[in-house]
Amino acid sequence: MDPRPVGVFDSGVGGLTVLHECLVTMPNEDFVYLGDHARLPYGPRPLAEVREFSREIGSFLERQDVKLIVVACNTATSAALPQLQEELRVPVIGVITPEAHAAVQATRNRRIGLLATQGTVESGRYASLVRALDAGVAFHPVACPRLVPLIESDDPYGEETESAVREYAAPLKEARVDTVILGCTHYPLIRPILQRVFGRDVTLVFSAEETAREVAETLARKGIEHDRDRDGAYRFLTTGDQAAFREMGRRFLQLPIADVEHVALKELTAA
Numbered sequence: 456m457d458p459r460p461v462g463v464f465d466s467g468v469g470g471l472t473v474l475h476e477c478l479v480t481m482p483n484e485d486f487v488y489l490g491d492h493a494r495l496p497y498g499p500r501p502l503a504e505v506r507e508f509s510r511e512i513g514s515f516l517e518r519q520d521v522k523l524i525v526v527a528c529n530t531a532t533s534a535a536l537p538q539l540q541e542e543l544r545v546p547v548i549g550v551i552t553p554e555a556h557a558a559v560q561a562t563r564n565r566r567i568g569l570l571a572t573q574g575t576v577e578s579g580r581y582a583s584l585v586r587a588l589d590a591g592v593a594f595h596p597v598a599c600p601r602l603v604p605l606i607e608s609d610d611p612y613g614e615e616t617e618s619a620v621r622e623y624a625a626p627l628k629e630a631r632v633d634t635v636i637l638g639c640t641h642y643p644l645i646r647p648i649l650q651r652v653f654g655r656d657v658t659l660v661f662s663a664e665e666t667a668r669e670v671a672e673t674l675a676r677k678g679i680e681h682d683r684d685r686d687g688a689y690r691f692l693t694t695g696d697q698a699a700f701r702e703m704g705r706r707f708l709q710l711p712i713a714d715v716e717h718v719a720l721k722e723l724t725a726a
């Protein structure tokens with residue numbers, strides 16, 4: 456038994472899609488979620504910079520005495536997962552491997568598309584994972600720089616989002632992929648738009664459920680679960696605006712968010 460919380464982080468609210476699944480899968484565990492809104496978006500930044508941000512947040516969360524860290528951001532996973540695993544004492548779980556597996560298993564015509572941030576596409580991690588699992592798969596990555604800012608805006612479900620999705624989906628439709636990896640934790644938040652644009656015949660692969668399952672299994676195998684017969688609690692931290700986080704976060708988490716605490720960037724860099 457281990458009463459410490461699980462730490463989860465993302466550049467913004469996207470990681471709440473992963474937290475949501477974790478809260479459903481592990482209702483007895485405590486969680487602390489950090490959104491790095493002051494430095495969002497991560498996608499267009501050089502991978503080395505995102506790696507530094509991730510290392511700062513990782514060691515900050517470790518100082519909060521978490522027992523495991525979930526990198527609920529594909530860009531941060533692409534940029535920093537091996538470094539975090541090397542440097543931190545606690546286990547670190549990312550979001551890319553489970554999706555690559557699921558996509559290779561799901562495709563029937565062996566044509567897989569990827570929608571993700573520039574950083575994630577440039578890192579090439581999905582391409583090499585998919586290739587390692589099935590070298591015969593035709594893989595089509597598309598960087599989508601407009602999506603994260605639109606999803607974090609006041610109008611995530613507006614016409615602008617729909618037309619951006621249509622533009623990014625076009626080369627994948629042309630390549631006749633039957634499976635699309637949504638390689639950014641923000642994208643499930645606009646699932647209905649994505650599903651409508653791609654149609655029912657295309658399988659959309661999301662990371663949240665698979666990642667939550669991996670977290671639960673890791674806690675169990677390492678014997679660091681909390682008591683089964685309790686209701687867990689969750690807390691929120693942001694480097695940005697607390698009210699904006701609460702407002703947007705509630706909509707996306709679909710669970711109550713009471714308080715949001717502010718963390719100054721210098722507290723992260725001091726970590």
Ligand code: DGL
Pocket residue numbers: 465466467469470495496497498499527528529530531572575603638639640641
């Ligand atoms: N949710 C992050 C990801 O999965 C968003 C990246 C960003 O901030 O651009 O990639």
